[in-house]
Amino acid sequence: SLVPLFPLVSFLYIAFVGKGLSKSFVGSIASGSILLSFITSILVFTSQVHGGTQSIVPVFEWINSGDLHIGISFLVDPLSSIYLLFITGVGFLIHVYSIGYMHHDEGFNRFFSYLNLFVFFMLILVLGDSYLTMFVGWEGVGLCSFLLIGFWYKDMKNNDAAKKAFVMNRIGDLGFILGMCLLFFQAGSLNYSDLFINHESSSLSSEMTTWIAVLFFIGAMGKSAQIPLHTWLPDAMAGPTPVSALIHAATMVTAGIYMVARSSDLFAASETASAIVTWAGVLTCLLYTSDAADE
Numbered sequence: 001s002l003v004p005l006f007p008l009v010s011f012l013y014i015a016f017v018g019k020g021l022s023k024s025f026v027g028s029i030a031s032g033s034i035l036l037s038f039i040t041s042i043l044v045f046t047s048q049v050h051g052g053t054q055s056i057v058p059v060f061e062w063i064n065s066g067d068l069h070i071g072i073s074f075l076v077d078p079l080s081s082i083y084l085l086f087i088t089g090v091g092f093l094i095h096v097y098s099i100g101y102m103h104h105d106e107g108f109n110r111f112f113s114y115l116n117l118f119v120f121f122m123l124i125l126v127l128g129d130s131y132l133t134m135f136v137g138w139e140g141v142g143l144c145s146f147l148l149i150g151f152w153y154k155d156m157k158n159n160d161a162a163k164k165a166f167v168m169n170r171i172g173d174l175g176f177i178l179g180m181c182l183l184f185f186q187a188g189s190l191n192y193s194d195l196f197i198n199h200e201s202s203s204l205s206s207e208m209t210t211w212i213a214v215l216f217f218i219g220a221m222g223k224s225a226q227i228p229l230h231t232w233l234p235d236a237m238a239g240p241t242p243v244s245a246l247i248h249a250a251t252m253v254t255a256g257i258y259m260v261a262r263s264s265d266l267f268a269a270s271e272t273a274s275a276i277v278t279w280a281g282v283l284t285c286l287l288y289t290s291d292a293a294d295e
Helices: 003-020 021-049 078-101 106-125 129-151 158-188 194-197 208-223 232-238 241-250 252-260 264-268 271-292
Strands: 053-066 070-078
Touching: 003 021, 003 106, 003 129, 003 194, 021 078, 021 106, 021 232, 070 129, 070 264, 078 106, 078 194, 078 241, 078 252, 106 129, 106 241, 106 252, 129 208, 129 232, 129 241, 129 252, 158 194, 158 208, 158 232, 208 271, 232 241, 232 252, 241 252, 264 271
Parallel strands: none
Antiparallel strands: 053 070
16 A cells, blocks of 8 residues: 555645745655655565465445445555556656756646656556446546646647547546446446456356446547547647656556456457457557558
């Protein structure tokens, strides 16, 4: 739980005290928090490499009403530990680069608070032990992308780019929400341990598995900018260059990949869903290749 805690504490400190702090100090605090998360992630990854077992770390009880009990817990396994490494590792490098790139910008402190918050939500996304916790990070990343793409909000083109990214991702999120609802009503749980370890997902019919996997992939299309929900990504360049690196190359576009990887049992059980993923990836690759050739 220390991995996401460092950027969260840094965000809160900069957001509420940042106006009275120097740029160099804010840059050091923001970057240092990600470095601490990266070091902790290395320790987590090393433990997994040396035969560590999958572990669930309870954080707090989120919803407790009648028979409904929903808690926030973190899942540490090989998949999440790998993602922790590159989110914090690449995120740290982007933070360090941003110190010089944004040094003369009047919104320097605000920018670093957004970066820290983005990394925090991305870590929640990959550490959550259920689709519901993943969705909290999923939506948090969407909010931060809106704030960062439209960071220079005095330019209307930047605002339009931020709104476009926000709306396109919400379209994908609708698919994700519907997929979660179907999965919960059919399997009775959204926890990975119940679905994929205790094999609750195996009780799903082949048709229902296909529908759930396709709806999940619609969510991934939005986050990872796959056809037909890809049009927001080029406009996202309106944000500062470090934002483009963080969103396009390092973290947010890989959120969809992570979700599909985490749901691999569902996609493996559906040839139709697997075919849709394949063709969407191929067509998107060809589209971006042709655009690059034109430029």
